[in-house]
Amino acid sequence: MQKYAIEAMQAGKPIYVEKPMATTYQECLDMNKVSKATGVPLFVAYYRRTLPGFLKVKELVEEGRVGKPLLVNIRLMRPAQKEERNNLSWRIDANTAGGGLFYDLASHQIDFMTFVFGEVVDVNGAIANMAGFYAAEDTVVANFKFSSGVLGSGMWSFVTGIESAEDTMEIIGTEGKIVFSGFGHSPIELITSKGTVSFPSLNPENIQYELIKEVVEAIQGKKLSVSTGETAAHTNWVMEQIVK
Numbered sequence: 001m002q003k004y005a006i007e008a009m010q011a012g013k014p015i016y017v018e019k020p021m022a023t024t025y026q027e028c029l030d031m032n033k034v035s036k037a038t039g040v041p042l043f044v045a046y047y048r049r050t051l052p053g054f055l056k057v058k059e060l061v062e063e064g065r066v067g068k069p070l071l072v073n074i075r076l077m078r079p080a081q082k083e084e085r086n087n088l089s090w091r092i093d094a095n096t097a098g099g100g101l102f103y104d105l106a107s108h109q110i111d112f113m114t115f116v117f118g119e120v121v122d123v124n125g126a127i128a129n130m131a132g133f134y135a136a137e138d139t140v141v142a143n144f145k146f147s148s149g150v151l152g153s154g155m156w157s158f159v160t161g162i163e164s165a166e167d168t169m170e171i172i173g174t175e176g177k178i179v180f181s182g183f184g185h186s187p188i189e190l191i192t193s194k195g196t197v198s199f200p201s202l203n204p205e206n207i208q209y210e211l212i213k214e215v216v217e218a219i220q221g222k223k224l225s226v227s228t229g230e231t232a233a234h235t236n237w238v239m240e241q242i243v244k
Contacts, residue, residue, distance in 0.1 A: 001022055002023070005034075006034045009040040010034065012038070014041045014042075014215075015035070015040065016043045016045065017042070017044055017045065018044075019044055019046055019232065020098050020107045020235065020239065021229065021235070022236060023094075023096070024098065024236070028229065028233035028236045032229045032230060041219060041228070043225055043228055046107075046111045046112070046115075046211075046227040046231070046232060047207060047211040047227070048108055048111070048112045049211065049227050050226065050227075051201075052201075052202045052203070053180070053185060053202060053203065054112055056201075057171070057178055057180055060190055061116055061173075065192070066175055066177055067173040067175030069117065069148070069150050069173045070150065070151070071150065071153075071170075071172040072113055072117070072150060072153075072170065072171050073152065073153050073154070073168075073172070074106070074153070074156075075168045075169075076155070076156045076166065076167055076182060077155070077156070077157045077164050077166045078157075078167075079160060080158060080159045084101075085133050086133075087133060087134045092135075092136050094135065094136045098239075099137060099239065099243055100134065100136030101136075101138070101156075102136075102137055102140045102156050102242075105156070105182075106154065107239060108182060109154070110154075112169075112182075113152060116171075117146035117147070117148045117152075118147035119234050120144045120145065120146055120238045122145040123142065123143070123238055124142070124143055125140060125242030126141050127242070127243050128140075130157070130159055131159035133159065137243060138157065138158050138159045139158075139159065140155070140242065141154065141155050142154045144238065167182055168180075168181065175192060176190065176192030177191050178191075185203055186201060188200075211225075214226070
């Protein structure tokens with residue numbers, strides 16, 4: 001991805017790349033350097049930053065509906081799929097994807113949390129390959145601190161039993177919490193002393209429509225995009241620190 005993105009920018013073509021932005025943080029920096037030198041914009045497909053459901057989560061936080069935000073927690077577990085058990089998926093090839101399914105899926109979750117709470121300023125983690133289906137990590141735990149002061153933790157495993165499958169993201173504050181999914185797009189729940197309020201997670205027919213629309217408007221000079229090479233590179237940095 002890095003090679004083609006750089007060649008396209010050098011040819012004057014605006015770039016929209018899939019996430020994660022590159023296989024390493026250094027590759028992200030190299031891409032951003034070319035973008036800056038050529039003046040050609042670079043965008044990354046972290047489309048949760050523009051989906052109505054995720055924007056509702058951000059709105060609830062900013063409105064103070066859970067009081068002062070304290071903690072975020074991410075839990076994503078599921079069984080290994082057939083192609084993963086047989087080591088046939090490009091998503092578990094670190095040379096192609098940067099890492100295993102953690103890089104592929106957790107990147108969306110981490111990026112969204114930085115969108116809400118600011119960049120991660122401190123992070124540590126531990127990784128393991130528990131099942132041995134492929135070489136990349138299949139189980140990850142992490143702790144992080146955002147620039148806003150909010151603390152976070154995450155647990156990811158892609159080799160659990162179906163009984164342990166979970167897709168939960170939580171934002172916990174002094175007066176309540178918000179519970180939502182990273183990938184299931186189930187209703188968002190605001191839980192406070194007044195009870196539980198649910199909000200639908202409404203998505204466009206094309207899941208990337210809102211971000212692509214914004215990218216087009218950014219290229220036209222009408223507005224700025226919320227997902228650029230700069231924001232996406234930070235997500236790569238966070239993941240790289242965790243897997244180290």
